[in-house]
Amino acid sequence: MVSGRLLMSMALLILCGCQGTHSGNVLVFPGEFSHWLNMRVILEELVERNHSVTVLVCSASPSVNYTKPEGFSFKVYNVPFERHDLESLQEDFLNFWIYEAQNASMLQVGLKIREVLGSMTALHLNMCDAMFHNKELMDTLRQWEFDAVLSDPMMPCSDLMADALNVPFIISLRFTFGMTMERHCGQIPAPPSFVPAPPLTYTDQMSFFERVHNFVTYMIHSSFFSIHCLQTIDKYYSGIKGRPTTLCEILGKADIWLIRTYWDFEYPRPFLPNFKFVGGLHCKPAKLLSKAMEDFVQSSGDDGIVVFSLGSMIKNLTKERGNTIATALGQIPQKVLWRYSGEKPETLAPNTRVYEWIPQNDLLGHPKTKAFVTHGGTNGLYESIYHGVPMVGIPLFADQPDNIIHMKNKGAAVMVDFNKMTSKDLVDGLNSVINDPSYKASMMRLSRIHHDQPMKPLDTAVFWIEFVMRNKGAKHLRVEAHNLSW
Amino acid sequence: MVSGRLLMSMALLILCGCQGTHSGNVLVFPGEFSHWLNMRVILEELVERNHSVTVLVCSASPSVNYTKPEGFSFKVYNVPFERHDLESLQEDFLNFWIYEAQNASMLQVGLKIREVLGSMTALHLNMCDAMFHNKELMDTLRQWEFDAVLSDPMMPCSDLMADALNVPFIISLRFTFGMTMERHCGQIPAPPSFVPAPPLTYTDQMSFFERVHNFVTYMIHSSFFSIHCLQTIDKYYSGIKGRPTTLCEILGKADIWLIRTYWDFEYPRPFLPNFKFVGGLHCKPAKLLSKAMEDFVQSSGDDGIVVFSLGSMIKNLTKERGNTIATALGQIPQKVLWRYSGEKPETLAPNTRVYEWIPQNDLLGHPKTKAFVTHGGTNGLYESIYHGVPMVGIPLFADQPDNIIHMKNKGAAVMVDFNKMTSKDLVDGLNSVINDPSYKASMMRLSRIHHDQPMKPLDTAVFWIEFVMRNKGAKHLRVEAHNLSW
Numbered sequence: 020m021v022s023g024r025l026l027m028s029m030a031l032l033i034l035c036g037c038q039g040t041h042s043g044n045v046l047v048f049p050g051e052f053s054h055w056l057n058m059r060v061i062l063e064e065l066v067e068r069n070h071s072v073t074v075l076v077c078s079a080s081p082s083v084n085y086t087k088p089e090g091f092s093f094k095v096y097n098v099p100f101e102r103h104d105l106e107s108l109q110e111d112f113l114n115f116w117i118y119e120a121q122n123a124s125m126l127q128v129g130l131k132i133r134e135v136l137g138s139m140t141a142l143h144l145n146m147c148d149a150m151f152h153n154k155e156l157m158d159t160l161r162q163w164e165f166d167a168v169l170s171d172p173m174m175p176c177s178d179l180m181a182d183a184l185n186v187p188f189i190i191s192l193r194f195t196f197g198m199t200m201e202r203h204c205g206q207i208p209a210p211p212s213f214v215p216a217p218p219l220t221y222t223d224q225m226s227f228f229e230r231v232h233n234f235v236t237y238m239i240h241s242s243f244f245s246i247h248c249l250q251t252i253d254k255y256y257s258g259i260k261g262r263p264t265t266l267c268e269i270l271g272k273a274d275i276w277l278i279r280t281y282w283d284f285e286y287p288r289p290f291l292p293n294f295k296f297v298g299g300l301h302c303k304p305a306k307l308l309s310k311a312m313e314d315f316v317q318s319s320g321d322d323g324i325v326v327f328s329l330g331s332m333i334k335n336l337t338k339e340r341g342n343t344i345a346t347a348l349g350q351i352p353q354k355v356l357w358r359y360s361g362e363k364p365e366t367l368a369p370n371t372r373v374y375e376w377i378p379q380n381d382l383l384g385h386p387k388t389k390a391f392v393t394h395g396g397t398n399g400l401y402e403s404i405y406h407g408v409p410m411v412g413i414p415l416f417a418d419q420p421d422n423i424i425h426m427k428n429k430g431a432a433v434m435v436d437f438n439k440m441t442s443k444d445l446v447d448g449l450n451s452v453i454n455d456p457s458y459k460a461s462m463m464r465l466s467r468i469h470h471d472q473p474m475k476p477l478d479t480a481v482f483w484i485e486f487v488m489r490n491k492g493a494k495h496l497r498v499e500a501h502n503l504s505w
Numbered sequence: 506m507v508s509g510r511l512l513m514s515m516a517l518l519i520l521c522g523c524q525g526t527h528s529g530n531v532l533v534f535p536g537e538f539s540h541w542l543n544m545r546v547i548l549e550e551l552v553e554r555n556h557s558v559t560v561l562v563c564s565a566s567p568s569v570n571y572t573k574p575e576g577f578s579f580k581v582y583n584v585p586f587e588r589h590d591l592e593s594l595q596e597d598f599l600n601f602w603i604y605e606a607q608n609a610s611m612l613q614v615g616l617k618i619r620e621v622l623g624s625m626t627a628l629h630l631n632m633c634d635a636m637f638h639n640k641e642l643m644d645t646l647r648q649w650e651f652d653a654v655l656s657d658p659m660m661p662c663s664d665l666m667a668d669a670l671n672v673p674f675i676i677s678l679r680f681t682f683g684m685t686m687e688r689h690c691g692q693i694p695a696p697p698s699f700v701p702a703p704p705l706t707y708t709d710q711m712s713f714f715e716r717v718h719n720f721v722t723y724m725i726h727s728s729f730f731s732i733h734c735l736q737t738i739d740k741y742y743s744g745i746k747g748r749p750t751t752l753c754e755i756l757g758k759a760d761i762w763l764i765r766t767y768w769d770f771e772y773p774r775p776f777l778p779n780f781k782f783v784g785g786l787h788c789k790p791a792k793l794l795s796k797a798m799e800d801f802v803q804s805s806g807d808d809g810i811v812v813f814s815l816g817s818m819i820k821n822l823t824k825e826r827g828n829t830i831a832t833a834l835g836q837i838p839q840k841v842l843w844r845y846s847g848e849k850p851e852t853l854a855p856n857t858r859v860y861e862w863i864p865q866n867d868l869l870g871h872p873k874t875k876a877f878v879t880h881g882g883t884n885g886l887y888e889s890i891y892h893g894v895p896m897v898g899i900p901l902f903a904d905q906p907d908n909i910i911h912m913k914n915k916g917a918a919v920m921v922d923f924n925k926m927t928s929k930d931l932v933d934g935l936n937s938v939i940n941d942p943s944y945k946a947s948m949m950r951l952s953r954i955h956h957d958q959p960m961k962p963l964d965t966a967v968f969w970i971e972f973v974m975r976n977k978g979a980k981h982l983r984v985e986a987h988n989l990s991w
Contacts, residue, residue: 208694208775213985223985282778287984289694289775292768468981473960473968482959495954498773499699499709 043166043488046186047074047091050171051082051105052332053398057279058171058191060301064481066090070488073163075180077146081106096156098149100142108138113332116416121438140251143175150176151183151259160184166488172200178270179256187492189275189484193397193418197240204267205276206500207291211237214288217421222428223286271501274493275483279397281476283404283468284425293496295483299401299469300476305384312356315372316387319354323389325449326382328358329413330394335361340437342366347445353389353453356382383408389453392445395419400426407466409458411448413437430461529652529974532672533560533577536657537568537591538818539884543765544657544677546787550967552576556974559649561666563632567592582642584635586628594624599818602902607924626737629661636662637669637745646670652974658686664756665742673978675761675970679883679904683726690753691762692986693777697723700774703907708914709772757987760979761969765883767962769890769954770911779982781969785887785955786962791870798842801858802873805840809875811935812868814844815899816880821847826923828852833931839875839939842868869894875939878931881905886912893952895944897934899923916947 045065049055062072072091076083079102085093112135120128150156161184168188170177172195181188194201197216201207211234215221219236221229252266260269273293280298290296308316316324327348336344341364348355349368358377367373379399383391383406393399395414400422403410410432412423426432433448452458474482487493531551535541548558558577562569565588571579598621606614636642647670654674656663658681667674680687683702687693697720701707705722707715739751746755759779766784776782794802802810813834822830827850834841835854844863853859865885869877869892879885881900886908889896896918898909912918919934938944960968973979 208696210694210986212989224988282981287778287982289777289984291775292773467976471972471976473965479959486957489957490953495768496773498775500696502710503698 042069042071043485044071044164045073045484045488046160046163046165046168046180046184047072048168048170048174048177048180049074049076049080049083050173050191051080053330053396054171054173054191054193055082057301057398058169060477061169061191061480061484062091064477065484068481068485070485073165075150075160077149078102079105081109094156094159096149096153098146100145105142108135108142109332111135113416117333117437118337136247140247144251144255146174147176147179147255147259150180157183166491167484169484172270176259178266178273179259182269182272183259187274187487188272189277189487190270190273191277191279191480193279194421197237197244199240199244200270201276201294202237203241203244204270205273205291205294206271206498207294208289209237210289214286216240217418220420220424223288274487274497277480277483281469281472283465284400284422286425291496291498293493293498295479297476297480298397299405300480301398302402302405303380305381305406306378308378308381308385312378312382315354315356316382316385319387322352322354323387323453324382324385325351325353325355325390325392325453326377326379326388326408327355327392328377328379328394328399329415330396330399333394333415338362338364343440343442344445345371347442347449350442350446351449351453353449380406390449392449395423395426397422401469404431404462404465404469407459407463409452409462411435411445411452413440429465430457431465432458528555528557529971530557530650531559531970531974532646532649532651532654532666532670533558534654534656534660534663534666535560535562535566535569536659536677537566539816539882540657540659540677541568543787543884544655546963547655547677547966547970548577550963551970554967554971556971559651561636561646563635564588565591567595580642580645582635582639584632586631591628594621594628595818597621599902603819603923604823622733626733630737630741632660633662633665633741633745636666643669652977653970655970658756662745664752664759665745668755668758669745673760673973674758675763675973676756676759677763677765677966679765680907683723683730685726685730686756687762687780688723689727689730690756691759691777691780692757692984693780694775695723696775699772701772702726703904706906706910709774760973760983763966763969767955767958769951770886770908772911777982777984779979779984781965783962783966784883785891786966787884788888788891789866791867791892792864794864794867794871798864798868801840801842802868802871805873808838808840809873809939810868810871811837811839811841811876811878811939812863812865812874812894813841813878814863814865814880814885815901816882816885819880819901824848824850829926829928830931831857833928833935836928836932837935837939839935866892876935878935881909881912883908887955890917890948890951890955893945893949895938895948897921897931897938899926915951916943917951918944 047058047062049058065072074083074091074093076085076093076095077098078095079098079100081102085095115131165184165186168177168181168186169191170188171191178188194217196218198207198209202209212230213223215223215225216233216236219233221233225233248266253264256266256269257263276294278294278296281296284298341361345364345366345368348357348371349366353370355371356377357371357373359373360375363373380402382388383402388408390411391399391403391408392411392413393403395412397418410426412426412432412434414420414423414434415437423432423434427434433451435444435448533544533548535544551558560569560577560579562571562579562581564581564583565586567588571581601617651670651672654663654667654672655677656674657677664674680703682704684693684695688695698716699709701709701711702719702722705719707719711719734752742752742755743749762780764780764782767782770784827847831850831852831854834843834857835852839856841857842863843857843859845859846861849859866888868874869888874894876897877889877894878897878899879889881898883904896912898912898918898920900906900909900920901923909918909920913920919937921930921934
């Protein structure tokens with residue numbers, strides 16, 4: 020009887036906790052690739068909590084499969100280019116960055132970045148046109164009376180759309196280079212004395228000259244950002260608004276910035292009340308593996324396994340790189356599960372199995388897993404922190420070098436250079452993180468920090484999205500710095 | 506069956522949530538007066554969660570009744586002065602501040618502040634001596650192996666004791682003037698362009714000249730703080746440590762700063778990962794009143810009641826001020842419950858009852874309550890926000906003017922001047938907050954913000970105290986700015 024009463028009061032407590040939940044209507048601008056994988060976890064949770072979710076997606080999206088039925092719905096708008104155009108632009112840049120940039124001059128790299136940025140901006144403004152000049156779409160979106168917009172700023176004009184629909188909005192962001200968007204549009208302070216500017220490889224402990232370098236880096240990024248905005252985005256935004264405005268005026272209205280990291284990963288730094296750190300929101304306890312995979316994992320005995328993935332964007336390697344990696348993997352006593360969809364390397368050893376796709380989170384959570392070889396995407400990095408698996412990082416582009424440097428500085432990873440590494444480098448890296456217990460200990464320290472939060476990251480993210488819907492914004496968290504004149 | 510399973514899984518969920526709870530040993534340096542009332546709510550919750558709590562209190566404490574049995578225990582150390590010495594020092598200053606400062610010159614006020622600060626510092630260093638030169642006490646404290654120190658920096662040398670015992674520590678703080686301690690020892694940024702320096706009466710929207718004034722105010726406070734520390738505290742701390750050190754070096758080691766406000770009250774501003782805002786942690790739903798009090802409250806009919814308290818430190822008013830207040834209260838249709846232990850004013854009207862003590866939180870949570878007349882202490886202010894009762898503020902000293910100005914700027918209070926107010930001023934103030942619905946609406950907006958947090962303030966406070974005990978600190982939240990050289 021007593022335990023029955025106890026259970027009943029627990030149930031009541033839980034029910035009371037749900038009070039005030041309000042079924043809302045969310046419009047989502049998804050990112051692409053891993054950004055989309057991260058965001059869809061939030062969307063699934065919103066649907067689970069009875070909110071109505073509409074994903075606004077362009078017809079050429081490389082990652083969002085809007086033909087597959089989901090718990091949320093899609094609204095597709097047509098753009099005057101194909102999925103292939105986006106993909107080839109990106110592949111072209113990736114190949115340059117990974118294979119050619121190392122041997123190119125600063126000028127060549129600068130010109131390439133300018134060229135890609137130009138093409139990307141042109142495509143983005145095309146996407147914006149396809150939304151704002153589509154009367155049917157705009158009318159429909161207005162009629163649907165959304166309570167909030169959730170957007171990845173990788174998607175252009177989402178802030179402008181929230182403004183046009185007069186709906187509060189929430190941003191999901193990892194970071195921008197030089198933290199330009201966070202500093203200029205979000206008003207977050209970043210003292211150059213102890214907050215290193217990504218993509219610099221410094222920690223929060225810098226020498227005098229590193230601090231000067233850091234300061235100059237912030238300045239350079241700020242200048243490029245301002246010039247880029249002035250020349251293109253501000254002009255476009257002003258045209259749509261019908262009065263002079265800027266990207267930062269519109270984006271700065273964001274009610275909440277969901278940052279996809281936490282203090283397990285970040286160096287402690289000042290932030291603002293509307294910045295919420297939700298890194299690892301997609302992580303879950305491991306599920307059971309398929310029988311075949313579990314058998315292979317168990318066959319590793321006490322040596323355990325290594326999980327290897329360079330992410331979903333790298334589909335193929337050069338023959339030479341593929342063989343260098345395969346040779347290295349053949350020299351360790353562990354069994355290796357390698358996610359790779361390119362041509363099978365000739366030097367592939369019997370301890371290594373290649374898979375088109377692996378259940379990465381479930382493998383990282385397996386007790387036999389000793390190390391994770393990764394390009395260092397934020398999703399995989401957080402799965403590694405969540406499950407406490409030390410890493411060998413082979414960063415390629417975007418946030419990856421910054422991610423791996425953080426982990427290296429925190430003693431939880433070894434970093435190797437994708438282009439320059441020999442088989443021995445990779446073997447040495449793997450032996451270090453597997454056999455030197457300090458890597459595991461450091462990763463377990465980060466894992467404990469990650470798990471010891473007042474609230475789970477996904478719950479925090481959803482709380483603030485629901486807060487914005489319940490209260491039509493979160494203006495009480497937005498600093499007055501947004502309204503300061505020069 | 507299904508509902509049985511549901512209840513069982515809920516119970517399991519709750520049990521899982523409790524995993525990792527660790528019974529710790531906390532040493533507490535309590536503040537005095539309202540600070541103590543606030544802190545003891547945390548201590549009761551810690552005891553409730555099976556932690557062992559020891560309050561280290563000096564024999565002359567004016568507020569901490571260490572002879573009364575509590576769920577936590579007391580360790581008393583003797584000081585070479587009496588409770589009366591502390592009380593009379595404070596009463597002397599209060600009387601000067603409330604009744605004389607208005608007509609005194611800047612020089613007189615400055616000299617008085619210097620005199621009081623001097624006497625207070627001398628008493629404080631006496632208290633520190635009484636701890637650090639008491640071998641038996643120090644040995645006992647070392648033997649008890651505390652997991653954390655929780656302190657109100659109103660109590661001197663608590664940080665130095667945590668350092669001596671080599672125990673991580675947590676601070677509970679409302680603010681310091683000019684935010685000197687938070688800025689200098691906590692490294693919190695305070696941009697003078699939109700973060701007003703208490704006790705200035707500005708909001709986060711300042712004109713150019715107000716910003717200049719604000720900037721100068723920060724500078725002046727910083728200078729006084731630095732000089733005061735250099736002359737006395739740093740010297741004392743260096744003596745105890747046996748090497749040159751400063752207050753800010755020792756206090757800056759604090760793992761967590763529990764700030765006794767939240768964004769319902771604060772203007773949004775930058776902060777740091779180890780600053781946690783827990784304003785209103787002492788607030789609770791109202792309990793039933795005594796029969797006699799409930800009858801009196803109900804006799805007010807539709808007009809409702811007004812709750813009046815100038816706090817526990819003001820025991821007596823001048824006859825003239827008492828009569829001015831009593832006359833005003835007699836002119837409103839509401840019934841008034843006035844907490845006042847001084848001589849009964851001659852002009853007391855039949856609608857007003859005077860009490861030595863009132864159940865303030867229960868009265869503020871009563872549906873008949875229309876307004877709260879208050880000196881603006883932080884505890885009462887948060888009870889008002891919690892229950893959504895608009896305020897007439899009569900601030901006297903310390904944080905009270907700053908508190909009431911915040912509430913006034915947010916549209917939830919009228920402020921009147923204690924010395925200059927006529928009966929009409931008080932009546933006008935009361936009629937405004939009771940009859941102009943904008944005050945109630947503003948207070949309800951703040952109340953909604955207060956209640957709509959991811960976690961209750963008391964749970965947040967206790968979470969971080971427990972975190973510090975579980976993890977022997979929270980260094981991953983402490984910015985590197987602490988270690989920067991000039």
